[in-house]
Amino acid sequence: MxxxxxxxxxxxxxxxxxxxxxxxxxxxxxxxxxxxxxxGDDYAGEPVEEVASELLDETRAGLHPDIAEGFVPDQRELRRVAEAIVREN
Known part of the structure; x- marks a missing residue:
C-alpha cells in the first residue's frame, strides 16, 4: 500500500x-x-510516466479548484509514488 x-x-x-x-x-x-x-485500483500495466500523470490529475480533481491550481508537486516524489503503484501491481 x-x-x-x-x-x-x-x-x-x-x-x-x-x-x-x-x-x-x-x-x-x-x-x-x-x-x-x-x-492503483485501476492500474492495468501503464508505464510509470502515465501513472504519475494520472496521479496528478486525480489529486487535483480531489481538491478545491483554487488549491488544485496551485498544487505543483515535486515531480521526483510523484514519480516515486507512481513507481510504488507499478511495483505493487
Whole structure:
C-alpha cells in the first residue's frame, strides 16, 4: 500500500500559506493518498510516466479548484509514488 505524504517547503510560502501549512499539507496528503488508491485500483500495466500523470490529475480533481491550481508537486516524489503503484501491481 502506497502511503504518500505532502510536505510544503516553508521557504516558498507566503505568510497566509505558512499559517495554514499544517491543514494544507493534510488536505494535499489526503487527496494524493485517495488518488494513489484509485489509480492503483485501476492500474492495468501503464508505464510509470502515465501513472504519475494520472496521479496528478486525480489529486487535483480531489481538491478545491483554487488549491488544485496551485498544487505543483515535486515531480521526483510523484514519480516515486507512481513507481510504488507499478511495483505493487
Amino acid at each position: 502506497v502511503e504518500p505524504h505532502v510536505t510544503l517547503d516553508p521557504s516558498t510560502l507566503n505568510p497566509v500559506e505558512e499559517k495554514l501549512r499544517a491543514p494544507l499539507e493534510d488536505q494535499l496528503t489526503s487527496a494524493l493518498k485517495a488518488a494513489a488508491d484509485r489509480v
